[in-house]
Amino acid sequence: MTTAKPIAEIASLIHSIKIGLEGSYSISSRTLELFKKIIANKSWKNAQELMQLVQEQGRILSSALPQEVVTSNMVRRILKIIREAFDLLREKNKEYQFDDGHTTLSLHKLITQTSETSKDVDYSKHHDGLRDVLLDHLQEIEIELETSSENISAQAEEHIHSSEVILTLGHSKSVENFLKRAIEKRKFLTIIIAECAPECRGHDLAASLASASCEIVIIPDSSIFAMMSRVNKVIIGTHSVLANGGLRAACGSYTVAAAAKHFSVPTIVLAPMYKLSPVHLCSYEQDAFNILGSAEGVLPYDSLAAKSAKVYSPIFDYVPPEFVTLFISNMGGHAPSYVYRLLSELYHPEDIEM
Numbered sequence: 001m002t003t004a005k006p007i008a009e010i011a012s013l014i015h016s017i018k019i020g021l022e023g024s025y026s027i028s029s030r031t032l033e034l035f036k037k038i039i040a041n042k043s044w045k046n047a048q049e050l051m052q053l054v055q056e057q058g059r060i061l062s063s064a065l066p067q068e069v070v071t072s073n074m075v076r077r078i079l080k081i082i083r084e085a086f087d088l089l090r091e092k093n094k095e096y097q098f099d100d101g102h103t104t105l106s107l108h109k110l111i112t113q114t115s116e117t118s119k120d121v122d123y124s125k126h127h128d129g130l131r132d133v134l135l136d137h138l139q140e141i142e143i144e145l146e147t148s149s150e151n152i153s154a155q156a157e158e159h160i161h162s163s164e165v166i167l168t169l170g171h172s173k174s175v176e177n178f179l180k181r182a183i184e185k186r187k188f189l190t191i192i193i194a195e196c197a198p199e200c201r202g203h204d205l206a207a208s209l210a211s212a213s214c215e216i217v218i219i220p221d222s223s224i225f226a227m228m229s230r231v232n233k234v235i236i237g238t239h240s241v242l243a244n245g246g247l248r249a250a251c252g253s254y255t256v257a258a259a260a261k262h263f264s265v266p267t268i269v270l271a272p273m274y275k276l277s278p279v280h281l282c283s284y285e286q287d288a289f290n291i292l293g294s295a296e297g298v299l300p301y302d303s304l305a306a307k308s309a310k311v312y313s314p315i316f317d318y319v320p321p322e323f324v325t326l327f328i329s330n331m332g333g334h335a336p337s338y339v340y341r342l343l344s345e346l347y348h349p350e351d352i353e354m
Contacts, residue, residue: 004056006064009034013071014064023173024070024239028274029145031061031074036138039131047086047130048123054078058354067291069240069248069277072354076278079351081137089127144330148272149177151330156181159268159328163188164232167224167260170196170250171205172237174270178328179209179235189214192231194221196252198297198313221252228259234267238319240277241269243343245321245336248281248289251314257323266325273329278343278352281318291315 006014013034017027035054044050058075065071152174160166160182166189168175183189191209195202195218206216219227234256238249247253247269260267281289295311321336328334334342 004060006060007038007057009037010057010060014061017065017068017071024275025145025149025173025272027068028070028074029142031071032078032138032142032145035075035078036135036142039134039138046124046126047082050134051079051082051123054082055351055354062354069279070274073240073274073277073346075354076347076351077141077274078138079354080346080348081141082134083121083123083348085130085133085137086123086127087121089130089133090121090125093127145272145274148274148330149174152270152272152328153177153181155328155333157185159326159333160186160189160233160235162186165190165192165230167192167194167227167231167234167256167265168205169194169202169236169252169256171201171208172250172270174272175235175237176205176208178270183209183211183214187213190217191215192217192219192227194219194224194252194256196250197221198295199293200297221255224252224255225259225262228263228265231260231263231265234260234265235270236267237270238275239316240275241271241327241339243278243280243340245324245327245339246281247319247324248316249319251317253319254317254323257319261323267323268326268328269324270328273331273342273346276329276339276342276346278347289316289318 013030016030021027021030035057038053038057039050042053044053054075058072058079061071061075156178160179164186166179166182168179168191179191191214193202193206193209193216197220202218206218209216236249236253236256238247238253240248242248247257249269257267259265291314293313293315295313298313299306299309299311321339324336326333326335327339329342331342
């Protein structure tokens with residue numbers, strides 16, 4: 001457990017999320033903006049001091065907001081950027097030894113260079129320009145975040161065709177933008193939306209998609225299995241993607257994915273890269289995995305039955321990777337079995353546990 005205290009900006013972010021800041025994109029953007037300010041304004045002498053500062057504040061975010069994994073994902077991403085920026089400057093300042101005047105590295109250099117690990121790197125060494133290089137890299141990540149939704153939506157034409165029947169669940173902004181693009185480009189679409197009780201956010205999605213060029217059908221969650229045989233594709237969003245390719249998605253997603261699997265209907269999951277998390281769901285972590293919401297919409301607290309009943313309203317479902325056909329991220333389409341490779345590109349192994 002960390003003994004460091006949160007800086008004012010971290011405390012403010014935690015407070016904002018706990019009192020109502022919603023949406024993975026909004027939280028990721030705020031986290032990135034916050035750490036940009038830390039890198040730009042805080043006093044640190046070298047990469048090691050900066051990494052220690054980022055790790056300490058990252059651990060505070062993770063322990064205060066265990067359900068918002070995008071904050072931890074962003075911290076891990078920043079830590080890898082710090083390592084890469086340091087290595088870039090180190091290589092730029094390194095003097096290579098050449099053989100007999102040729103412009104190729106010696107065999108010894110090639111071997112030792114490829115076998116070098118981050119434990120062999122002295123991050124306490126000072127390199128001029130590290131702060132500027134880091135801010136440039138973080139600017140690129142910020143642009144990636146801003147364009148991720150548009151890049152996912154642009155792939156709608158490749159996966160949705162005219163006269164298809166699409167089923168989705170609840171209300172995801174990624175799914176909303178994806179389907180809006182499909183409605184613009186394809187004709188005679190039928191979109192079936194499971195309402196996702198008890199909050200019934202599917203009604204919000206139906207209202208935003210209402211168009212004369214497609215048919216919108218809202219169904220209760222209990223009708224998902226009955227309707228699935230008529231469906232061509234299932235398209236859902238997710239809160240996060242776990243290391244094994246499984247999902248931490250809105251409650252009801254497991255029902256949708258299981259029914260799709262039964263009828264051999266492809267299940268497409270829209271997940272920008274910042275939702276990929278290098279953590280696994282363990283059996284002893286089931287309680288920490290979920291959040292219980294209000295059951296007032298199902299059984300009012302002042303009703304007679306509520307006095308003698310316990311009602312649980314979980315917010316999330318775990319969807320195993322074998323129920324997922326394809327992930328669509330801002331980098332393209334990927335099979336669930338390829339998630340491990342994407343994680344290795346996004347995060348450094350030593351930063352998984354921060």
